Amino acid sequence: METIKLTRARAHAGIAAMLLGSVAWSGGALAQNVSNTTPNAVATSTTTTDAATTSATTANAAARGQNNNSAGSSSRSAPTDPGVRGGDPGAGGALTGLNDVERQYFDVAKEVFQEVDAGPDGLGPRFNLDSCSGCHSQPTIGGTSPATNPQVTVATLMGAKNVVPPFITANGPVREARFVRNRDGSPDGGVHSLFVITGRSDTPGCNIAQPNFAAELARNNVVFRIPTPVFGLGLVENVSDGALEASLAANAQQKRALGISGRFNRNGNDGTIARFGWKAQNKSLLLFSGEAYNVEMGITNELFQNERDSDPACQFKATPNDHTPLVSEETASPSASFQSDIDLFAAFMRFSAPPTPASATATPVAQAAPAGQTTGAATATTGAASGTTTTAAATATSTLMASASADASSVMTAAAGSSAAQPSSTASSGTSVTRGGQVFSNVGCQACHTKTLTTEKSPLTGQSNVAIQPFSDFAVHEMGTGLADGVSQGTANGNEFRTAPLWGVGQRIFFLHDGRTKDLHEAIQQHASRGSEANTVINNYNLLSRDDKQSLLNFLRSL
Amino acid sequence: MRVWIYLGVAACLAGLGAVRYGAVPSSYDAAAWQSANPEDGKVADGVFVSDYFDLSYRLPEGWSEGLAGPEPTQSGYYVLGSWAPKHDFVGTVLVVAQDMFFAPESSEAKNVVAEFRQVMSAVDGATIDSEPAPVSVGGRLGYRIDFSGVGLFRSMIAIEIRCHVLTFNLTSRDPELLANLVRSLDDLASVRKKMSDPVPECLRDYATSENVLHRVEPDGVGARAVSIPVRMIVAADGSVKHVHVIRASAVQRRNIEEALRQWKFKSYVKQGRAVEVETGMMFNFKPANM
Numbered sequence: 068m069e070t071i072k073l074t075r076a077r078a079h080a081g082i083a084a085m086l087l088g089s090v091a092w093s094g095g096a097l098a099q100n101v102s103n104t105t106p107n108a109v110a111t112s113t114t115t116t117d118a119a120t121t122s123a124t125t126a127n128a129a130a131r132g133q134n135n136n137s138a139g140s141s142s143r144s145a146p147t148d149p150g151v152r153g154g155d156p157g158a159g160g161a162l163t164g165l166n167d168v169e170r171q172y173f174d175v176a177k178e179v180f181q182e183v184d185a186g187p188d189g190l191g192p193r194f195n196l197d198s199c200s201g202c203h204s205q206p207t208i209g210g211t212s213p214a215t216n217p218q219v220t221v222a223t224l225m226g227a228k229n230v231v232p233p234f235i236t237a238n239g240p241v242r243e244a245r246f247v248r249n250r251d252g253s254p255d256g257g258v259h260s261l262f263v264i265t266g267r268s269d270t271p272g273c274n275i276a277q278p279n280f281a282a283e284l285a286r287n288n289v290v291f292r293i294p295t296p297v298f299g300l301g302l303v304e305n306v307s308d309g310a311l312e313a314s315l316a317a318n319a320q321q322k323r324a325l326g327i328s329g330r331f332n333r334n335g336n337d338g339t340i341a342r343f344g345w346k347a348q349n350k351s352l353l354l355f356s357g358e359a360y361n362v363e364m365g366i367t368n369e370l371f372q373n374e375r376d377s378d379p380a381c382q383f384k385a386t387p388n389d390h391t392p393l394v395s396e397e398t399a400s401p402s403a404s405f406q407s408d409i410d411l412f413a414a415f416m417r418f419s420a421p422p423t424p425a426s427a428t429a430t431p432v433a434q435a436a437p438a439g440q441t442t443g444a445a446t447a448t449t450g451a452a453s454g455t456t457t458t459a460a461a462t463a464t465s466t467l468m469a470s471a472s473a474d475a476s477s478v479m480t481a482a483a484g485s486s487a488a489q490p491s492s493t494a495s496s497g498t499s500v501t502r503g504g505q506v507f508s509n510v511g512c513q514a515c516h517t518k519t520l521t522t523e524k525s526p527l528t529g530q531s532n533v534a535i536q537p538f539s540d541f542a543v544h545e546m547g548t549g550l551a552d553g554v555s556q557g558t559a560n561g562n563e564f565r566t567a568p569l570w571g572v573g574q575r576i577f578f579l580h581d582g583r584t585k586d587l588h589e590a591i592q593q594h595a596s597r598g599s600e601a602n603t604v605i606n607n608y609n610l611l612s613r614d615d616k617q618s619l620l621n622f623l624r625s626l
Numbered sequence: 627m628r629v630w631i632y633l634g635v636a637a638c639l640a641g642l643g644a645v646r647y648g649a650v651p652s653s654y655d656a657a658a659w660q661s662a663n664p665e666d667g668k669v670a671d672g673v674f675v676s677d678y679f680d681l682s683y684r685l686p687e688g689w690s691e692g693l694a695g696p697e698p699t700q701s702g703y704y705v706l707g708s709w710a711p712k713h714d715f716v717g718t719v720l721v722v723a724q725d726m727f728f729a730p731e732s733s734e735a736k737n738v739v740a741e742f743r744q745v746m747s748a749v750d751g752a753t754i755d756s757e758p759a760p761v762s763v764g765g766r767l768g769y770r771i772d773f774s775g776v777g778l779f780r781s782m783i784a785i786e787i788r789c790h791v792l793t794f795n796l797t798s799r800d801p802e803l804l805a806n807l808v809r810s811l812d813d814l815a816s817v818r819k820k821m822s823d824p825v826p827e828c829l830r831d832y833a834t835s836e837n838v839l840h841r842v843e844p845d846g847v848g849a850r851a852v853s854i855p856v857r858m859i860v861a862a863d864g865s866v867k868h869v870h871v872i873r874a875s876a877v878q879r880r881n882i883e884e885a886l887r888q889w890k891f892k893s894y895v896k897q898g899r900a901v902e903v904e905t906g907m908m909f910n911f912k913p914a915n916m
Contacts, residue, residue, distance in 0.1 A: 607718075
């Protein structure tokens with residue numbers, strides 16, 4: 068049995084010396100057990116602290132109660148986000164292996180997902196946008212917030228007089244706004260739509276006002292959400308509760324050693340796991356569709372029958388605005404011709420393929436930046452498209468995240484503001500991404516961003532027992548005061564968020580629930596704050612060499 | 627019924643060296659453990675003190691508390707503290723505890739480290755530097771494993787106290803610093819003044835129908851699909867002396883506390899004498915119970 072023995076004074080003096088940069092340990096004093104504690108260890112160099120910290124990082128750290136250790140470290144050796152991966156989206160199509168009937172159904176559903184609704188269709192009276200695909204469009208239909216925010220344009224479309232709130236900008240993320248509390252101090256948490264149909268030429272006579280966002284902002288009472296990508300969600304829907312529970316329970320000791328726990332947001336009525344939305348508040352894709360149709364577009368439907376604003380002067384279609392057609396709508400899919408919009412929205416998500424990662428041999432890589440170089444936030448850039456081909460096989464044991472082939476030139480654009488962020492050779496790109504995968508697992512990202520899940524038996528052709536790689540456990544985790552929005556949904560509290568699936572993250576522009584950053588490194592840092600389960604993982608990240616941090620970002624941008 | 631013996635009482639440590647007592651000044655008094663809860667530990671004047679776990683540890687010179695961790699979980703898991711250098715960020719210490727009442731019966735410290743080894747050995751790029759082995763940590767029996775990967779050198783040391791497994795998770799990019807952090811844990815000390823201070827017997831499944839003589843069900847107010855872990859101390863006369871609702875809403879907490887204080891247990895007799903017992907149970911507000 069090894070016995071750990073050292074006087075306190077000696078140990079502390081030694082540690083203090085190490086912290087001062089001294090390596091002048093007394094060999095005689097400390098030699099007794101070093102061989103046991105560091106058998107294969109090779110000392111890594113300790114990076115010299117760069118005193119220059121970015122004001123933004125510092126301000127953010129202070130705002131979220133982050134300690135100086137992490138913030139200082141992050142700025143000391145910040146890597147460069149390679150930026151949005153260009154090229155073929157590798158997403159937006161149907162699941163591989165569907166039969167012709169299912170493909171036709173998907174194609175019609177995708178068209179309906181892109182429909183733009185107007186007053187006579189039931190838009191509003193309060194709404195955030197006028198189509199599903201307007202929000203879900205990056206890198207293609209079904210994705211997330213695009214580079215140019217369509218909410219700015221829709222605010223005054225058709226003569227509307229909406230004032231664009233200050234948190235909505237042309238180059239910012241699509242956002243919905245929620246108020247944390249009501250005026251009397253009781254919990255609110257609901258969506259307060261940005262716009263009204265007042266003034267639109269297709270909704271004459273309606274005269275309601277927008278919420279007073281200025282007043283609520285002054286009360287620090289407004290929080291935001293950005294759209295979640297919907298690619299591959301039918302596969303997620305088809306993962307059994309048992310599989311999710313087993314996944315969360317797996318590797319328990321590693322999770323505990325990282326301060327990670329997590330739990331599921333369960334449906335209050337049947338106790339099953341809800342898994343969609345930023346807080347996993349939506350039980351199913353149909354519920355997700357119905358709620359979004361009502362909340363985001365103001366279109367009532369068979370799940371959400373009633374208008375959120377029932378001013379009689381603002382109703383231009385019978386409720387529910389969307390309903391199951393009893394006469395065929397003569398679409399290209401006989402199956403779809405008798406479906407309501409929300410059924411088809413859900414079908415689009417349910418039948419859509421997951422994002423395709425870039426090949427490890429053709430992946431964006433930013434090189435190490437010179438010391439002190441400012442790192443710019445990644446911008447929504449797209450490289451020249453080149454063929455990216457999904458090669459996922461629809462066999463019972465296949466993975467739907469199989470590698471795609473892609474030209475190296477098609478998947479890399481440098482992060483804006485950093486001349487150091489240049490594509491490297493294909494070989495070094497692959498090496499960095501591979502290393503990044505190791506970093507991802509070693510620092511503990513995968514403890515929550517679980518790589519692989521398997522679907523159960525599916526009614527869809529070729530989708531049973533399929534291994535998928537969403538990089539999420541679909542549990543909610545305490546994310547600390549820095550990310551907390553104070554909104555409770557289901558059993559998720561105001562500090563908890565669902566582990567964001569990382570498939571397709573390489574092609575996203577905005578990160579975190581409110582789209583607060585475009586920079587992956589900053590998004591990672593934002594995981595740490597008082598009360599967060601991710602604090603230790605972020606500490607581990609901050610202990611990495613700059614090259615390993617860079618490899619992690621390169622790996623993430625390959626997804 | 628499986629009986630877990632409180633290691634602090636720990637004659638079981640004979641041969642491993644005595645637990646250090648009173649090594650660090652503390653406000654501890656004999657009754658402190660009765661009202662303390664696992665999450666109540668704190669750092670003051672550079673010393674981490676936990677009355678519940680009867681532990682104190684002086685942080686290395688130049689180190690301070692890191693960011694606080696999350697609240698205790700529904701599985702009885704606690705982040706007790708994290709420590710890091712104030713300036714040059716070269717390493718961290720994370721201390722967590724898992725309540726053994728709400729973990730599989732195989733969750734002793736030895737098995738925790740063994741299971742951890744299995745997990746880490748499967749991580750791409752990770753190397754097991756030292757296989758799990760017993761160690762003495764401040765006179766307590768513990769188990770240790772060392773591993774490394776992607777430039778980080780790490781040790782996990784697990785010990786059992788009061789039916790919890792505490793793990794000290796040490797990370798550094800400098801192996802020598804890691805080694806000295808490990809050694810510094812030998813300065814873990816007791817905050818009790820003397821071994822004769824009373825401690826309850828630690829019994830995993832004492833709150834069964836066999837032992838509960840009078841039971842009042844709490845109102846199941848709040849979210850329905852949750853399980854709520856509760857620890858309690860049962861006095862020698864069978865009354866409930868202390869209730870710790872580990873994670874619940876305020877309403878659920880109040881309802882459970884009110885109900886449990888009306889419970890009456892059969893006295894636990896040890897060596898012919900009724901003694902205090904600490905045990906746990908899970909209240910399930912699941913649809914199946916509705």
